[in-house]
Amino acid sequence: MLPNLELDAVREEALYCQRCDLWQTRTQVVVGEGDPHSSILLIGEGPGENEDLTGRPFVGRAGAVLDKALEEVGLERESVYITNVVRCRPTLVQGGRISNRAPKAGEIRACEPWRWLELNLVNPKVVVCVGAPAAKSLIDPKFKLTEQRGQLFPKEDGRTYIATLHPAYVLRLMSADRAAYNTARGHFIADLRSAITAAR
Ligand code: URA
Numbered sequence: 001m002l003p004n005l006e007l008d009a010v011r012e013e014a015l016y017c018q019r020c021d022l023w024q025t026r027t028q029v030v031v032g033e034g035d036p037h038s039s040i041l042l043i044g045e046g047p048g049e050n051e052d053l054t055g056r057p058f059v060g061r062a063g064a065v066l067d068k069a070l071e072e073v074g075l076e077r078e079s080v081y082i083t084n085v086v087r088c089r090p091t092l093v094q095g096g097r098i099s100n101r102a103p104k105a106g107e108i109r110a111c112e113p114w115r116w117l118e119l120n121l122v123n124p125k126v127v128v129c130v131g132a133p134a135a136k137s138l139i140d141p142k143f144k145l146t147e148q149r150g151q152l153f154p155k156e157d158g159r160t161y162i163a164t165l166h167p168a169y170v171l172r173l174m175s176a177d178r179a180a181y182n183t184a185r186g187h188f189i190a191d192l193r194s195a196i197t198a199a200r
Helices: 005-014 049-054 061-072 105-122 132-138 167-176 178-198
Strands: 040-044 081-084 091-094 097-100 126-130 160-164
Touching: 005 105, 040 105, 040 132, 049 061, 061 167, 061 178, 081 105, 105 132, 126 132, 126 178, 132 160, 160 178, 167 178
Parallel strands: 040 081, 040 126, 126 160
Antiparallel strands: 091 097
């Protein structure tokens, strides 16, 4: 794999980021990983507990769903670049329990410079927005995932953007509604296949 020294420097600098309050509760910053010159970049919502502990994106249960889907469409995880709209775990403390929450608009904004640098230094042909927060941040603030997932959006930066369902959503359906799970997983796989075709 060809190194990307500029990206390495950015990732190193991001590890000390204090651009929003999430630095106070994180264990560590979770920067992107994978092929630093990949033609496909996947961008999720933000680190959860496992990502916060390991410092790697998509390594928890949702990550396992993603890994299986990548395998099914013939992509090695190491051959794509995987990152998130925020790089520190957003948490909620309730009754002494810590849980994940969606990132706030201000946190997403604060993390934008890192996203911009990662995107421009990896320089992918296709950006796959994994879940609504990424689609709203990178494609259109009014993006409707249920209606617009799977569509290709060519943008002025020369890249093609596509949004797909979040694997955590697919996972939740697995025990709740088997038929809906099969449909959602089928969409997830189809969207990844569309991304591969667009990246050729
Ligand atoms: N969900 C995300 O959106 N990103 C991760 O890295 C893990 C779970």
